[in-house]
Amino acid sequence: MEKTLDHTSITIIRPKKVFSFRDITELWKYKELLYFFVWRDLKVRYKQTAIGVAWAIIQPFISMVIFSVFFGKLLNVPSEGIPYPIFVYTGLLFWQFFSGSLGETSNSLLSNRSIITKVYFPRLILPIASIAVQFVDFFVASVVLVGLMFYYGFVPHILGILLIPFLLFIAFLAAMGGGMILASINVKYRDVRYVLPYFIQILLFLTPVIYPPSIAGKYSWILAINPLTAVIKGARGALLGTEPVNWLLLSISLTAVTVMFVVGLYLFKKTERYFADVV
Amino acid sequence: MEPIITAKNLSKSYKIIHEKGSYVTLRDVITESIKHPFKFLKNKAKQATGREIKETFWALKNVNFEIKKGETLGIIGANGSGKSTLLKILSQITPPTEGEVTVRGKMTSLLEVGTGFHPELTGRENIFLNGAILGMSRKEIAKKFDEIVTFAGVEQFLDTPVKYYSSGMYVRLAFAVAAHMEPDILVIDEVLAVGDVEFQKKCFGKIEQVTKEAGRTVLFVSHNMGAIQTLCKKCILLKKGQIEMFGETEEVVNKYLDSNKNLESITTYLVKENLDAQIMKVSILNQNKIPQPQIPLNEKFFIEMDYVVRKPIENALTTIEFLDNSDSLLLFSTEMDKKPSLQNYKVGSYTTTIEIPAYLFNFGQYSCRLNIEHPFIARVDSVKGINFEVSDAEQSRARILFRGKSIGKITTILNYNTKRN
Secondary structure (H helix, E strand, C coil), X not given: CCCCCCCCCEEEECXXXXXXXXXXXXXXXXXXXXXXXXXXXXXXXXXXXXXXXXXXXXXXXXXXXXXXXXXXXXXXXXXXXXXXHHHHXXXXXXXXXXXXXXXXXXXXXXXXXXXXXXXXXXXXXXXXXXXXXXXXXXXXXXXXXXXXXXXXXXXXXXXXXXXXXXXXXXXXXXXXXXXXXXXXXXXXXXXXXXXXXXXXXXXHHCCCCCCCHHHHHHHHHHHHCCHHHHHHHHHHHHHHCCCCCCHHHHHHHHHHHHHHHHHHHHHHHHHHCCHHHHC | CCCCEEEEEEEEEEEEECCCCCCCCHHHHHHHHHXXXXXXXXXXXXXXXXXXXXXXXXXXXXXEEEECCCCEEEEEECCCCCHHHHHHHXXXXXXXXXXXXXXXXXXXXXXXXXXXXXXXXXXXXXXXXXXXHCCCCHHHHHHHHHHHHHHHCCHHHCCCEHHHCCHHHHHHHHHHHHHCCCCCEEEEECCCCCCCHHHHHHHHHHHHHHHHHHCCEEEXXXXXXXXXXXXXXXXXXXXXXXXXXXXXXXXXXXXXXXXHCCCCCEEECCCCCCCCEEEEEEEEECCCCCECCEEECCCCEEEEEEEEECCCEEEEEEEEEXXXXXXXXXXXXXXXXXXXXXXXXXXXXXXXXXEXXXXXXXXXXXXXXXXXXXXXXXXXXXXXXXEEEEECCCCCHHHHHHCCCCCCCECCCCCCCCCCC
16 A cells, blocks of 8 residues: 655645735636535535425516516516517526626625535635535526526527626626625625615616616616626616617626726635635 | 655644734624724725734744554644644645645545435435545546445435434434545544444444455544544644654653643642631532543532631631633632622631533633632632643534634523514
């Protein structure tokens, strides 16, 4: 059982810098652990609930039904010529991905603190794993959209399907960036997690999920500040053909969320150094 | 041969901030900044310019050592000597403030068994999860899987969620995973003090076997001198964050035990005939009234003083003062506290026993001073430097809940009454 020492694996432990090239190679080295965290979260979630994986479908489905009844039928919110359920569900899919990711990433450090204080691994794996779980939910929940399209006999545009990964990427950067910022603050100030659900709820109404952005008339530009507006508008435009895809708005949003991501990453790496001392 | 671990000038400091400006919740920060905007800005400015009153506490200071491949090194020291800090730095959980450690090879640390175990997952699933957290690849775990299961003896319960496991089974499974890792260097923190004696022996055996066969390097932190002596050839003794001694286990352990012997359970005094009353003997007794200077946190103990009265004394009483290791007075107690009257002593010999309840003092060293005095007038006799240590009992409250964090000098259990209004 004699093992020869692998001299390539020299580790030097020293006072930490915020960024180093090692961080990236190290993330790659720990990809299996990332897989196990995602696997754990999915397993545990679906074990704890009686209906299991159906949960990922039922949640957005029920929201869709409620919104369709109140906003679509009773309040007659315009849906740009598309059946309201399809219209709102397209928005909800991306909204749930974003809000779920934001919530989970910002709590990812605290909810794993028993592991953080005992074992070393690149901490970035935790927020990434939380978002990966939301990706799975996104794909499971997409099934409902396909079902709705069949039900209403609606044919989606091929361009829309091709654009989905790009839109998801913007939403990912926004959620990951925001999540890392909040996670870093959360470690120091524990009340963030109580405020966050409320904040997310308000944000839902400031995002054109249940209504088209055109409803705001000449103030619709205010909505455009929210990067998710571009994502949801883009999804509807490309997939449902409600309007031509606004590439300018998408690229502005992409730039904004990239900045947010970089800021988040910086804050996260900065707090990472003392996580284990304070959590 | 190059050393497998080299630590150079390793130091770690923590800042203790003595400023009203440290807030716990974001809400406080916001309300404070609105209520007292100028004060808030002033504090922020102080923080930014580093002129805030901070106390730096060095948990570890200039620690240097080298370990060769295949050595087993023990790390010992009193509570708060920096053992856990050293371990956390080596495990990369917290970075050092200064200095560096070079590690040649794959290092795994076991600060706890069963890190990341999830109660909802089955034994099988937890083996994979825990293995991955400890740094094993999926292939490695799959290869070792049967061995782990046999070692833990949980074959029939593999597909049962671990929340239904008995605590013994849980610990066995957790340890089994850890014992089957194959790192070049293994860092272990007292985790062996778990499970029943039989299983502990099995674990020791396993560790001894791997160190000998595979030439593994092991760093072992423990309070259990027996375990240290069986497992380790060399030892580091830490004291107040510095290496007090580094050498052969035998000598280091002796030195450590000697330094604890400064504590005497019985102190006697020479006769001084000129005193009207004199304290002749002070004993520190454990709960069974057996002399013992080290008292577990969770047990009551007694301080007994024998004294002679040579001339009748009126209006006097006995008192005791407790001091911490920096000589600050923690508690002053008098015989009069319960019965508000002074004593008149006739000639003869007396014994006063003072009962100190469990959980009064936190773990650490304390000293006391005993007096026979006329309140406000004069002390008839007074003896000081009676030292005792309150030790961290294995299953103590503080250890379980706060994982050994030292939290103040006093640990009295208070009554909490919470009502919803």
